Structure formats: structure tokens, C-alpha cells
Amino acid sequence: MEFITIDFETATAQRDSPCEIGLTFVEGGQIVDTKSWLIKPMYDEFDYFNILIHGIRPEHVADKPEFNELWTEIKPLVENKFLIAHNAGFDISVLRRTLEAYHLPFPTLNYSCSYIFSKKVWQGLPAYDLKTLCKVNNIDLNHHRAGADSKATAELTLKAFEIAGVSSLDDFPEKLKTTIGQLFDGGYRPSETKRIYKAKDLTKIVGDPTKHNPDSIFYGRTVVFTGALSSMVRAEAQQTIADIGGIIGNSVTKDTDFLIVGQQDYRVVGDDGMSSKQEKAIKQIEKGSTLEILSEDDFLKNL
Secondary structure (H helix, E strand, C coil): CCEEEEEEEECCCCCCCEEEEEEEEEECCEEEEEEEEECCCCCCCCCHHHHHHHCCCHHHHCCCCCHHHHHHHHHHHHCCCEEEECCHHHHHHHHHHHHHHCCCCCCCEEEEEHHHHHHHHCCCCCCCCHHHHHHHCCCCCCCCCHHHHHHHHHHHHHHHHHHHCCCCHHHHHHHHCECCEEEECCEEECCCECCCCCCCCHHHCCCCHHHCCCCCCCCCCEEEEECECCCCCHHHHHHHHHHHCCEEECCCCCCCCEEEECECCHHHHCCCCCCHHHHHHHHHHHCCCCCEEEEHHHHHHCC
């Protein structure tokens, strides 16, 4: 299987401030080349914290081309290819946001995240950052330079594929429990952890009629939860709604009145930070639904 690993370093906390890009090319199970380019960001300032991480300073890129100039060289290398990044939520969003900033169309490509699928291959590790995984697998790493990080990601990916028996993109959902992300002109679909959920039997949650509160905004209304609540476990929140006299829903439908949003795991939901329930709710609202999306704080205030 052929693939390209990609890594960005950025000048600031802004995703559209790349100052270096690295690409490593794998063909026939072997690394055949690594390329890297320094980039002059559209921002004049570098964050001190970012400099501490990668060591790239404004004077290093002062005479380098901006991303839109480099893109004519880079785009043919990645167009219609399969890309892998370690924490694709970051690197692919840097690519997207930078292309948007320069008003350039997205390329068409597939991608995946080695951070996500490494958790399925090397289970039980205390951490899954690139440095830790390289140490576990005896991979040399000159960390936080784009070329070196992309090469290390390629070596790590080859080991992961060998262990998991991956030989094609079709193997990802079953052997790596990971979906394939897509980038295309006009949008993208994130690479996510593929989880198989068994829907909880909500009919077993029975409210206490003596606690019904007809004055509550949740009384007689259908409520769905997504993400982790910090104030209580989901089962407790669902029981609370049932006691008020509300109706608990498993998924967002046309009958849903409220979606309560807790903390989301970016490794699962992708770089937009939204679960499938939240994305579906927004689409319903855009179509005219009266469904309301509430934060955990708003939920608590209305109990």
C-alpha cells in the first residue's frame, strides 16, 4: 500500500500559520523519500512557545515562499493520494485552514490518523504521542521538525500495518477500528475511531411521578445527550430528566426537543469538535427545526 505521511509546524497557535511542512513517501512497504519546505507564514509574528517547540524563527523563513507559492509544487504530490498524520486533527486542519486563508480549493485525497490507530495496535501504553511511540518501537526521532516527524510517522505506520495485517484501505475499519477521512473540494470528512455502540435500553429508565415538574422546560419534551458531563454521569442526568417528566432519546430525530452537549473527545469526533449527534442537530435546525442545543451549564440552570 502506498501512502504519504504529512507533518506541519506552525508559527503561532493559529492553524493557518504553517512555517514548515514535511512529506515522507512510502511505496511497496518502503520509505522512498522525505521532503520538507520552510514556509514564510502570512503572520509577521511567531509565538515564543512555538519557537521553543520547533526552533524555527522569523529569520529562518524571511526569504522563503509563502504557502500559496509552494502549493503549486506540493499539490501534485498529494492530490488523489492517501495521507497519514500523527494527530491528523491538527495537521489536516492546518492544511484546510491555510488553503481557505489563501482562497485555494481543497485537493481530493483520503487520510487517516496514526495517533488514533496506534491506540488499537499498541494497547495499554501510558501515552500515544509520537515521541513515546517511537521510543517503544526503537524509531529514531529528531522531534518537532516536519521532515523528521513525517519520516518517523511513516516508520511507525509501517510497523502498525505489519502488526495489524493491514494491506489496503478496506482493512482500516475492521483491523484498526478507524474510519478513512476525506478531503475534497468544498469540504471534508474526519478520520475517526470506529466504535460499535450497543444502544442502551432507555425504557428501563422510569421516572418518579411524584417528582414530575410541569413547569420545567424539559417536561414532556424529548432530550438527548452527547459527550461526557462533568457534573454527573449520563445515567444520572437521564434519570433526572425522566423524574421531571421528560422523555429520553438515544439519537437526534425530528422529535428531539433538546440536545445537551458535554465535553467531546477530539480523538473520536475529529478536528471540528462535534459529535455526529451535534452535527445532525445543527442540520435539523438549519432546516427549520425548533430543536435547541444546550451546554451543560444551561442544562443545569434549567433543572
